[in-house]
Each structure stands twice: as C-alpha cells, then as structure tokens.
Amino acid sequence: MNWKKEWKSLPLIVAVFAASFYLPVGSSRFDTAVNESLHLVKWYAREHVLLCLIPAFFIAGAIGVFVSQASVMRYLGAKANKLLAYGVASVSGSILAVCSCTVLPLFAGIYRMGAGLGPASAFLYSGPAINVLAIFLTARVLSLEMGVARSVGAVVFSVLVGLLMHWIYRGEEAQRVEARMTLPDPPSTRALWKTVLHFASMIAILVFANWGRSSEPAGIWNAIYDLKWLLTSISALGLGAMLVIWFAAPWWKIAATALAVLALAVLFHDNPLIPFTAGFLGLSIITSRSGGELGDWFAQSWGFAKQILPLLMAGVLVAGLLLGRPGHEGLIPSAWISGLVGGNSLWANLFASVAGAFMYFATLTEIPILQGLVGSGMGKGPALALLLAGPALSLPSMLVLRSVMGPQKTVVFVAIVVIMATISGLIYGTLFG
Secondary structure (H helix, E strand, O other), X not given: OOHHXXXXXXXXXXXXXXXXXXXXXXXXXXXXXXXXXXXXXXXHXXXXXXXXXXXXXXXXXXXXXXXXXXXXXXXXXXXOOHHHHHHHHHHHHHHHOOOOOOHHHHHHHHHHOOOOHHHHHHHHHHHHHOOHHHHHHHHHHOOHHHHHHHHHHHHHHHHHHHHHHHHHOHHHHHHHHHHHHOOOOOOOOOOHHHHHHXXXXXXXXXXXXXXXXXXXXXXXXXXXXXXXXXXXXHHHHHHHHHHHHHHOOOHHHHHHHHHHHHHHHHHOOOOOHHHHHHHHHHHHHHHHOOOHHHHHHHHHHHHHHHHHHXXXXXXXXXXXXXXXXXXXXXXXXXXXXXXXXXXXXXXXXHHHHHHHHHOOOOOOOHHHHHHHHHHOOOOHHHHHHHHHHOOXXXXXXXXXXXXXXXXXXXXXXXXXXXXXXHHHHHHHHHHHO
16 A cells, blocks of 8 residues: 555545534524525525526527527627627627626627637626616616716726737637638528527527516516516417427427416416426427437537536525625625725725625625615725626636636636726725715
C-alpha cells in the first residue's frame, strides 16, 4: 500500500468529520435557514421550473433545430451590423421579460448557434433587467426618478455589457467566426414566416403563463392577467395546429393531448398548473417518440434541461440557505445587509451590487425587497445599484453560465455588471441622494 498517497486524503476526511461534528443542528438560525432553503426550492420548482424553464428549454431546443446558423450569424453574429445586432438582442430580451434563470436556456441556444459573444451577452442582461412592468412599478413604489434611472440604466447597460464582452474577447471571437464560416448551412425546409409563427406561439405561452397581476386595480395589464390562461390555451392550440400541419406530428396524438389538457382544466380549474404541466408532458412524449426534426427538437431541449436544471436547483438551494426568501431570513441576517448599504459611499454601492448579484430575484420581487431595505435606511445610490445588478444576475445563473461559456467569461460578465452598477449607484446617489 502506498501510504504517502493514502495520507493525501486525510485532510479531506478530517474536514468532513469536523464539519459533521460541529454541524450547528438545533441552532435556531441554522434550522430556519435550512427550512427557508427548502421552501425556496419548493417554490422555485412549482412556479419557475414548470411555468418558466420548461417552455424556455423547448424554445432553446427549437433555436438549435429550426433556426439556421446563417440567420443567427446574420443578425447576431460577431460580424453583423452592430446597431442591428445589439438592437435585436436588447429588444428580444425586453420582450421576454424573464428572470435571470429563465433567460439562460435561450442565451445558451443563440450562443451555441453562432451569435457573437457581445450580442448574446446583451440579450443575457436585457431579458431580466428590461422589464416594462418592473420599471413601472419601480417608479410607482419607490420614486419616479428611480424608475427613470432604472429604465435608462438597464437599456444602456445591455449595450455596454455586450460591447465590453466583445472587445475583451475580440481575438477569440474572430477565431470563432472563422470556424463558423467554414461550416455549411443546411438548406431551408420551411418558409421563414412559418418558423416565426412557431416561435411566436411558444413565446406567447411563456409570456402569458407567467403574466403577473399589477398593483393597479384596473388597466390593460390586469385585463390580460384575467385572461392569461385563456390566452395561453389559444397559443398552445396554435402550436399544436402548426405541429400537425407543418411538422407532420400525428394529429391524433396532438388531439389526445389537447383533450386531456381540457379535461384536467375542467377538473382542476382552480389549479391551472396541472393542465399546463400535462400539456408539456404530452408535447415531450410526442416529440421524444418522433423522428426527424421533432425528435431532434426534443433531444436539443432535453440536453439543455440536463445541463442547466441541476445547477439551477443547487444554486437556488444555496441562495435560500444564505439569504432566505423575501420576508424570511437565511444564515445572513437582513439587518447586516441593511446596515451596510446606508449612505452613498463606494463601499455601500459596491456591497449592494455584489449582494444583488448573488441574491435570486423572481420577476418583480426585487421591488418589495428593496422597499423594505430603503425603509431600513438604504441609500438611493445603493438601491439603484441593486436594481441594476440584482435581477440580471444570481448565484444559480452564475453556476449555469460557467457551464455554458466557461469560468473566465462568467467572472468577466459578472464583474462588468457589478462595476457598472456600482458606478451608476454612485452617480445617482450624488445627484439625487
């Protein structure tokens, strides 16, 4: 036996034993933090995996199968017209208005299909950050000037983040473009307008299923909220019809899935999550048992799910353990955070940016959290810094980004967002603090 080799494992064994021996089970804060982390994972699985991530996986898989590489490179490639590329990236992200985790499969899809790192990074930031309702609520709940600052900052950030990522990795991007140019593009088998309608139906399902209620008692946002499941159903029926007519999916399988979803919607009318899940389960069964494009679509979607979902769930668990849920504390007391973000110092803005980057914010939850922090003495500058860094980043999203574009690019992307948010907070706090 090689004792020298065996002894190398001793420090790890001792560390695991010491951690187990001194495990703070029974401590009220530790037990509460563990409980909060499990609550957060449960909530995330119910509200985001089913409603957000599964549709996003199918959209990302569809990008890899139904969108030609030439089209992606024409509009989002490193050599595409910069105004067009960054305009398309920022607008596409803002239309989706998803959280930092839901945008990841879509980012991975366009990046792997040949999108330049700059436009892809702009899309990655704009999706969670440029949310029309979130900006409106920020102006109403916090202040008009904060809402305007957030909207302007988010739009400018999406472009600057993309330009900086492109400039930093310009040499690598040039090599990537040359490699992509040597790959032949498969001939188009379907008219562009059919592909556009296919994606529009899936995006409509994602958007309407996650449509939130506004704080206003009336208005178009709440009118759409009252009809969200009807609109989701219409979008799903459109998708099913397209699969039969344009993709040769067996009509009886689509019809059987639609009837099953309808029956579940009647039986569980107070829990639309059940028929919604059944619909995607049916779509998964149909596509996984099909050949050709439909089979490839499922394979691509399943590949994204295997890569992304475990890392996201692990990240949500850790985020819940450390920071808890909105209104509930984890291992790190919220009073510590409140005490460190008062005033408008460089440290306060930097801390707010970093803390926001690691926290997980579901869509719109950053506003009530920030309202509580401002009420506890948080400065205006750090508040804006958190708004610009928080929704676009999270610990779960960082873990996934590392697997998609590597650890170095992930660190650079996070650092750019944090630094820019810190500087913006300092300027805003100086002008309006």
